[in-house]
Amino acid sequence: MTVRLSYEDGTIRIxxxxxxxxxxxxxxxxxxxVERAPAARYAEILNALEVAGLSVVDDVLDxxxxxLSTDYRxxxxxxxxxxxxxENDDRGVLELPTGAGKTVIAIAAMAELGVATLVVVPTIDLLEQWVRELxxxxxxxxxxxxxxxQKREPITVSTYDSAYLKADDVGDDFGFVVFDEVHHLGGEGYRDVARFLAAPARMGLTATFERPDDAHRVVEDLIGPKVYDVAVDDLAGEHLAPYDVRRIEVELTPEERERYENVQGTFVQYLRDSGLTLSSGSDYRKLVMRSGRDPRAREALLAKQEARRVMMNAENKRRELAEILDRHRDDRVIVFTAHTDLVYRLSERFLLPAITSETGTKERRETLERFREGTYSRIIAANVLDEGVDVPDANVAVVLSGSGSEREFTQRLGRILRPKDDGGRAVLYELVTADTAEERVADRRR
Incomplete structure (x- = not known):
């Protein structure tokens, strides 16, 4: 019996x-x-047919x-x-810290395979960075x-959004696909990018693979499991800058403490009365759903948000930031926050160039270029520099506020870990409000 395989609209036709x-x-x-399978199963189907001893006419990839050659060592x-x-049949995820040279590994793989390659990235900034490098x-x-x-070449770089729209049209044009920041592939829509591509060779790159929603399990099925990882501490001092993390606790002012205790008390009391714990995401979703019809649930949710605002934007954090900026007046500093309005207030107060989700592409690039060339020695940002942006080297980071995400913390730390010419140490400051829920948030991300 002869089996014929062909590619058709994101599927393998059998x-x-x-x-x-x-x-x-x-x-x-x-x-x-006819029989069909998602194009992602192409390599597995070929292998199964070979094991079964069947003759195959393979019209999927031509x-x-x-x-290709590279000078990288x-x-x-x-x-x-x-x-x-x-060793894992050219499939799998590589987890390495930011600044460890994940791009270099992917380019070496391209040179060794010598096949048409698609690189998928989350942002335009990363797209342009990859294009320049390639x-x-x-x-x-x-x-x-x-x-x-929208121009296809034997080697092409795409955003996840564009790849989602084009994958079923170009799914038989590439033999190798690289997913940068591969954890994004766990998103519902983006999964189809990997499903519609027939490329047998698949590589995922990330600094933090596991997702709190366990969607990395889907990525493992589409790309392959994590086949290699290395921790920041294993590379610090030789391939990455040695670093220190300094946690500084600050106190709320009396007025802030009173406000925090009032709203936090409202929130905690509702949890006790309703039997919710928020120890799981499902309980938090229940609270959000109830807030649409239950005035007390809505009051509790707003109280939680207000308590978070008070503890993360504490006035004493700003005073501590002033001391850090003065202490590191000759260093290159990135300040991270979780709130856009705080970025603008601190930008005005300390004359810091600001980057937020509201910052236009041209302005953001100009700001980062001036930071790169030394015109600016410090910048402040709200989340947007955590990943997906080519951020110039810095040696000091200040986390004023953030989530409990290990990924967020790892990305922010990675922004200061590229080796320094003078061999100096990098330092990350965490400013945490004492005797508040922020202490638990900081513990979770560490």
Whole structure:
């Protein structure tokens, strides 16, 4: 029996004149009286047919070989990461700290495979960063899907949004796909990007793979499991800058304390009366849903938000920030907050260039370029510099407020870990309001 495989609109079409053995992900399609599977199952299907000893006519991929070379010399841990990926049949996720050279590993893999490659990234900034790097390394035109350009080349970089729209059209154009910040692939819509691509070779790159919603399990199914990881502390001092994390507790003012205790008390009392604990995300969702019809639930939710605002924007944090900025007047400093309005107040108070989600693309790039060239020695941002942006080197970070996310903390720490010319240490300050829920938040992210 001969089996014919072809690509069709994000699926593998399987035709045979006799019944087929069980194949991974394959279901019967009554519309065409053929068997189909998501394109992501292509490599598994080929392997299963080979094991079954069946003759295969494979019309899925017909890709030209690329002659690619790179001057990169991989560090030992980068070489081990690439070897672990090869050993898992060119599939899997690599988890390395920000600044550890994940891009270098992916480019080395492209050179070794020599096949058409799609790189998928979360932001336009990262798209342009990848394009610059690939053009410099391979000296060839690089395609783009995103930022107003839709041009395919043997090596193409796409945003997740553009890849979502185009994957079923270009799913048979690439033999290798790289997902940068691969944890984004766990999102409901973005999963289809990986499902519609037939590329057998798949690499995910991230600094923090696991997601609190367990959606990384879906990523493992589509890309492969985590095959290599290395911790920040394993690289600090040799490949990354040595660093210190200094947690500074500040007190609420008497007025802030009174306000915090009042609103926090309202919130806690509702939890006791309603039997909710918020120890799980499901209980928090219940509270949000109840707030639409229950005035007390709405009051509790607003009280929680107010308590968070008070503790994260404490006046003494601003005084402590002033001391840190004075202490590090000759250093390059990034200040992180969780609130846009606080960014603008501190920007005005300390004359800090500000970047928020409201900052236009041109202004953000100009600000970062001036920070890179030294015109600015410090900037302040609300979340937008956590990932997906090419941030110039700094050696001091100040976390004024944030979530309990380990990913957020790791990304912020990574912004100051690139090795320094003078071999100096990096330092991250965490400002935490004492005797409030922020202490638990800070513990969770650590």
């Amino acid at each position: 035709e045979a004149d006799e019944p087929l053995p069980p194949l991974p992900g394959v279901e019967h399609d009554d519309r065409g009286d 890709l030209p070989a690329l002659s 991989l560090r030992e841990y980068q070489r081990k990461a690439l070897e672990a990926w090869h 053009e410099r390394e391979f000296e060839m035109p690089i395609g783009r899907f995103g930022g107003g350009t």
